[in-house]
Amino acid sequence: MASQHSRCYSILSGPSSRTRPSGVTINNSLLETKSSQKCKLSQKRKTLPFPVSISGYLSPWPTYTTSQNILQNAKPCSDRHQKRTSSWQQEPFGIAKPRYLEQLENYLRKELLLVELSKDSAQELKLQPYREIFEFFIEDFKTYKPLLSSITHQRERIRALEPLKAKLVTVNEDCNERILAMRAEERYEISILKKEKMNLLKLIDKKNEEKISLQSEVSKLKKNLAEEYLHYLSERDARKILVADLNELRYQREDMSLAQSPGIWGEDPVKLTLALKMARQDLTQTQMELNTMKANFGDVVPRRDFEMQEKINRDLQEQLDSLRADYEEVRKEHELLLQLHMNTLKERDQFFSELQEIQRTSTPRPDWTKCEDVVAGGPERWQILAEGKNSDQLVDVLLEEIGEGLLREKDFFPGLGYGESIPPFLRFEGLVENKKPTKKDVVNLLKDAWKERLTEEQKERFSDFFFNFLEHRFGPSDAMAWAYTIFENIKLFHSSDIMSQFYAVLMGKRSESVYVNQKEIVAQLLKEMINADSQNEGMITMEQFSIILKSTFPFKKEEKILELMEAGGWHPNSNTTDLLTYRALFLEDEEGRNEPFVQRLWEQYVEEKDEYLQELKQELGIEFYSEVTLPRLRGALMSIDPSLDKQTLNTYISQAFQCPVSELPEEGDGKEDSMVVQLRVALERLQVIDIRRKGPREQEPAS
Template sequence: ELSSPSPCRLQPQPSGVTMDDSFLTEDKSTQKHNLPQKRRTLVSDSVVLEPQIGQTILQNRKPCSDDYQMRAGSCQQHPFRTAKPRFLQKLENYLRKELLLLDMGTDSTEELRLQPYREIFEFFIEDFKTYKPLLSSIKNAYERMLAHQREKIRALEPLKAKLVTVNEECNERILAMRAEERHEISLLKKEKMNLLKLIDRKNKEKISLQSQVTKLRKNLAEEYLHYLCERDARKILIADLNELRYQREDMSLAQSPGISGEDPVKLTLALKMTQQDLTRTQMELNTMKANFRDIVPRRDFEMQEKTNKDLQEQLDSLRASYEEVCKEHKILMQLHMSTLKERDQFYSELQEIQRTSTPRPDWNKCEDVVARGPEHWKMLAEGKNSDQLVDVLLEEIGSGLLQEKDFFPGLGYGEAIPAFLRFDGLVENKKPTKKDVIKLLKDAWKERLAEEQPLWPSMVFRSRVLCSIALGPMFLNWAYIVFENIKFFHSNEVMSQFYAVLMGKWSENVYITQKETVAQLLKEMTNADSQNEGLLAMEQFSTILKSTFPLKTEEQIQELMEAGGWHPSSSNAELLNYRSLFMEDEEGQSEPFVQKLWEQYMNEKDEYLQQLKQELCIELHEEVTLPKLRGALMSIDPSLDKQTVNTYISQAFQLPESQLPEEGDEKEEGIVEILQTALERLQVIDIRRVGPQEPEPAS
């Protein structure tokens, strides 16, 4: 029945009979077939539907013909009936049953709900032989599109994890800012309390001094009255003494025998003159009393004047102190009000953040997820913060994903794709261990360090290193394997450094120079160890560090010594096993001493570039000329030689050193670059201070 449909079904329908009428007639004749199996039922019903579809297509082939117009008119007179074909009803019933079974299950997904539709579509493909190629191509196209969408969804999963990491970093920064602000607020409160106590103390001193001034004034008034009384008593005493003296003289004159014999006229004249002298003397005495009634002795006046001057100076000093305290109090009140406003603002921000922030993660939940169990997770999580724990968890998940993948999809041939990864297709995953990849990278670096040629360009080095990992047609496999591994393991020192060089974030001479510095330091320590015991005194260790790194500060030397095992409480005669400072574990991780050297190097580079930016005195988005950059480099580091300056400028402006114009040439003014771009390019290479930094002139 499927291969040879009945001829009567292919004949055109009469003008008065529509397609649905014939189908109903056919459907009535086939109602006796009730197959128990769903496949057999769908096949039997498809016989009815396929000829009608072909017949409909044949009828609609020539819409402009007279036959078509007659059928159109008849269709307007006899509209189609609404009965469905039996095959369509069977398919709908089957789809409804399958969906009902899936809805009854609690774990049904969209992928499972799509399966009944696939089966119905396969029934169409298998049963309609005529349209099978077209339907198969449609089905394959949709399946390819679904597979492509699944790959895109899988590729977006790391972005979700990265979003969680960024959210965690923001939360940590917010918490750190809050802690710092709380600390500053507590310090300001303590300072406010101290200042309030100082104001109270000054006020008490002022009251005490005012009471002393009042008491001294009272004493001065009493002394003044006392001296007035003494003066009056002295004047009265002098008058009494004069009176007694006069009386005594009169008595002596009266008793003198020679007087009786003198002339009375003469005596009268003498008495008259004496009375005149007495009157004149009395007037002078009264004048003196009137003029010098309020006069005190000079010694007492000078003493009181000195005391008054001292009190006035104390009063002026207290008045100045009081005014200064008032000004400080006013400033503190303003600062207090601003602090209150900031506190209210921070409190509102804290409430908003508490309302919108996510809770802290419970890292103990990862014990059951990590492959090697809780003990392995505790060992990995020991002494790490949340950011580092996220990296550890991502590395564990990434290592598991790498082991599950059998193939890596090629990244294509786009310009943004690195040259060593340009491939279209599937690349086999050899699934090496982490130690194997680290050993390959260390061997590649050893081969690179053994080269006697000058430094290669970074792109040539990256390609050659990857070529040295595997030979022949296996290059692409190992290129993708190494790239995928170092992309996940950021906490590993060897992988992270190689990834930075591979992606162009660092130049290879940064790594090589750092290794040469560590080797030179080990050589200096070995030369100082005359007995070759592997031990050095702390004093020798400090001397070697200062001679090897003359530009480092005392704080940096002390940090290196502490990273090497020295403590401030230990003596300089204590011995140090210096060889253990340069050892590496099985995964290539260095000791804290070498890590501290690398950390100080990166900090010194950032500080050097920051000084260069400050010397240029322009914004990051503004342009900098070649002579201005040359002058800024020579200003912050006068010990730079011409070759080193040309190397830095060549990197900043991306020009070969042979094409750089001579210093002072007019063409230099035409070479410009954005400052931010120039600083980012200088960050890539090994840039450091050559000579000591000149001290700033005293203001």
């Protein structure tokens, strides 16, 4: 046991080697006093060996006494401490404390006195003497050293696991965002397939109608041909009857002329008999020839009629061949459409079964009226928040309301640490104060940040600019607290356009040029409307509104223009001469929400960007996870958008390959084929910047 005391004395002799926390300063005189006292203590320990107890074992003190107390966390210089010291000194020698405990208490008392005398006595510095005493116990009492060391080891492990817990939360949030993005992409593809299905069904109906009309036309032509055939047969029979009647009339006229001629009676009867006989022979021969001609050419038509009928027959044959070809083409298309229809039916049955399974396993539709009594503001405010929103949007609104209440209850935010995945403006360890601003304050602060960003030269990163802006506005001491407060607010409130866009730019999910260009387009629209308002009354007609939209967005489809007009207040039944208060279209409320016109304009921009990238993917014709070379990507961009200038094209390519424009190889250079990137990565990178169509898909021919 004496050896244990000697080891304790040796450890107590060198406490000056312990390191103090960074940022804490002590006067040189105090440090010198402390070091001299430690040296004296170490010398005293060496020169004054003593037993731990009378029996040679560990003393059971303070079991045998009730008047002694262990040193408390009291100030060493206080009166209470002095009273305890005096009372302890007055205790009889038989129940005195162990000498080792006295030495430790004296050392602790002196250390605390030195800390109290320093000007900057931090709480962490006050704990340092207790840490040293604890380390002395660990080193001297070998029997209990594993148990005491495990306590320290577990505390260090708990501290080491705190950044891992924060990282796990961040990874969980990223995975949730990816899942939501994949679900949105699946919903978008399903909507496209449904539209294609409806178009094909319309095409099938149209082809069926054309087939029915062609069949009716063929039946009508057959009927007309039969009528013409019967007409020509009746004409032929009538002609034969008419020729026979004409011959009979001619014979009768000749007989009458012979009977009435006065010179006949003077002729010779023999001669007349002979002439009659010859005439009868000629008549018989002529009758035979006539019968032969009738037998041979009774069904023959005139050449003119034959040629006319032959021409008609040839035209009908050509029409029949054309109809047969069309019918064969329609039949093949019908078979393809029928096969596609069968596949669509299978998909429909599959989707229907999946729908039934989802309906069976999913929860019932929520009753949103239950939220009226929970949301601050009562039923009136909930009706305003829920107006025109679907269930998914209502969930976002409810989450914002719940999150806003939780933010109000928090007084501090835990620091995220100094990891590489943490944004630079959030790198901090410890607790950060929650400034608890209102939505209006946050929106005004973000607007001021955008104004300052647009007026300065954009040389530094947006995240660095944001933190510098907070330091300039609130000072270096409160900048980190405001950074955490603003970050938590803009991450929560997705319904506010300015908050959601600022969060996307701050986290690198969207380029700040997207926000700047969108603001420029809105400003240009307002300028055009002001120019159209010649009387400066703040009103324009719906016709002027339509003309301004078409001139500002020449590549938008007609239905897109009508959507913007409806968002601005136009109705299909309204007149084009109706007046519109155009300045009200560009207003914002105090929480940063835009009017429906500006919101629809932003939604159309996002939809057009997705369509543009989808066209690029279809033009490349490769799998989503395949690699694409630089020349192939350049060719696909020029194919879907021939109006792209070289500078814009190089900007898109440099973003896709994450390469500066100045380092891009020239066209035709052999280094182009060596630059490859995965199609999925390229599309995600292009989604960040402001990418839009510069002209029509196909160049119009010059007039």
